[in-house]
Amino acid sequence: MxxxxxxxxxxxxxxxxxxxxxxxxxxxxxxxxxxxxxxxxxxxxxxxxxxxxxxxxxxxxxxxxxxxxxxxxxxxxxxxxxxxxxxxxxxxxxxxxxxxxxxxxxxxxxxxxxxxxxxxxxxxxxxxxxxxxxxxxxxxxxxxxxxxxxxxxxxxxxxxxxxxxxxxxxxxxxxxxxxxxxxxxxxxxxxxxxxxxxxxDIPSAEMTKYAANAMLATKISFINEIANICEKVGADVNNVRVGIGSDTRIGYDFIYPGIGYGGICFPKDVAALIKLGEQNGYESKLISSVDKVNKDQKKLFLSKILNKFGEDLLGLSFAVWGLSFKPETNDMRQAPSVFIIKELIKRGASIKVYDPKAIDEAKENELKGVNVFYGENKYEVVKNVDALILLTEWKEFRSPNFDILKKYLKRPIIFDGRNQYLNYKLKESGFEYYMVGR
Structure with a gap:
């Protein structure tokens, strides 16, 4: 054709x-x-x-x-x-x-x-x-x-x-x-x-797209809200995720706790669906809450860093692993990393970043004009920083050499926004390890 x-x-x-x-x-x-x-x-x-x-x-x-x-x-x-x-x-x-x-x-x-x-x-x-x-x-x-x-x-x-x-x-x-x-x-x-x-019919096909993305966004916000409650009551959301995901009615897809969804699709489509309801005389209570939970999630993760180091970050430096909103893409549109990095810099911190694919996108668009150091590999950026912050779950971040990390970091502190590591293993190795939902 x-x-x-x-x-x-x-x-x-x-x-x-x-x-x-x-x-x-x-x-x-x-x-x-x-x-x-x-x-x-x-x-x-x-x-x-x-x-x-x-x-x-x-x-x-x-x-x-x-x-x-x-x-x-x-x-x-x-x-x-x-x-x-x-x-x-x-x-x-x-x-x-x-x-x-x-x-x-x-x-x-x-x-x-x-x-x-x-x-x-x-x-x-x-x-x-x-x-x-x-x-x-x-x-x-x-x-x-x-x-x-x-x-x-x-x-x-x-x-x-x-x-x-x-x-x-x-x-x-x-x-x-x-x-x-x-x-x-x-x-x-x-x-x-x-x-x-x-x-x-045509209207149903148009609505199918919005409904699909809103459903997936809902699963993400749901597990993040469960993670936040887990932190309050002493439960481990990683165990809870396995427990509920084994139910075939729920499944494991899109119930990974973290710092919220980004990219162009979910935020845009959720907002558009809320607006579509408003324009037709309907208040989208559930979908509006999905949006609010997602926006709050990256703020809650930022608060973990600030609770440890205080609001004044002048003289402190942080390494960031991951810029894109998800792995296997260079897309940084509405990526949580942009919010986290800008908020840390606003408080006086210096930032070193590494991402396998999104460095050029950061320099040319989402972090253009922002004073950050771009490293050529994951270990370069952790040298002499006060903590490592993992924001995108690229495969190369899953099994780093923790001995090298401990040697390079000023302090053995990791903030993990994607729950990539085993909590007890890092604690045994002498790390302070902060994750989502525990």
């Missing part, structure tokens, strides 16, 4: 690349000229396991990059809208980029197209896209026909390629069976063993 993916960001790039891997002719379009030029050279703007290899395998064969949105629309049969929908200050999703693309489509389509909303958008947006396109078609006195589809993405950063190539489900919201069949044909190569193709 001939496919255009408008927006070569995280979702668009993975989507377009994976479709091209299956033999489809794909044009990924973006208004960022430098990004397109780099992609043409095989320079990837994000770190995502497996993505670079797939792009290199398919570029200039079935995968192409372009700034020319009009040409891409006209040459394609299926057009995916995958532009960003960032959260605005009031909690609403900013849909301006989505509507701009819809307007352009309405101005240039000259034959039947299927328009797919891949961006995460509030309920009603896909039908608004249809209205905008139809308005453009009508103004040109053109009788060209088109259909719109809601096809939400369920990609986990750090496992997005695997998620796309072997999806749990593909959700399609459309208005007629012809479109369902066409979309099923497109996705059929991705589920050869059994059918995971789910069809529904």
């Amino acid at each position: 001939k496919i255009a993916v408008i927006g070569a960001g995280y979702v668009g790039l993975v989507t377009g690349t994976c479709f091209s891997e299956m033999g489809n002719d794909v044009i990924c379009v973006d208004i960022d000229k430098e990004k397109i030029e780099n992609l043409d050279k095989g320079i990837i703007p994000i770190y995502e396991p497996g993505l670079k290899e797939l792009i290199h395998n398919n570029i200039s064969k079935t995968l192409f990059f372009s700034e020319d949105i009009k040409r891409a629309i006209q040459k394609s049969d299926i057009i995916f809208i995958s532009v960003g929908t960032p959260m605005m200050k009031d909690g609403n999703a900013d849909l301006s980029a989505v509507f701009d693309v819809a307007k352009t489509i309405g101005e240039v389509i000259d034959s039947y197209k299927i328009i797919v909303s891949k961006s995460t958008v509030p309920v009603g947006t896909t039908l608004k896209i249809k209205e905008i396109i139809q308005s453009g078609v009508t103004k040109r006195n053109n009788n060209v026909e088109f259909d719109v589809v809601s096809n939400p993405e369920f990609l986990k950063e750090g496992a997005a390629v695997v998620d796309f190539m072997k999806p749990d489900r593909v959700v399609i919201g459309a208005e007629n069976n012809v479109v369902f069949e066409k979309m099923k044909e497109l996705y059929n190569p991705f589920f050869r063993t059994h059918d995971r193709f789910i069809t529904m």
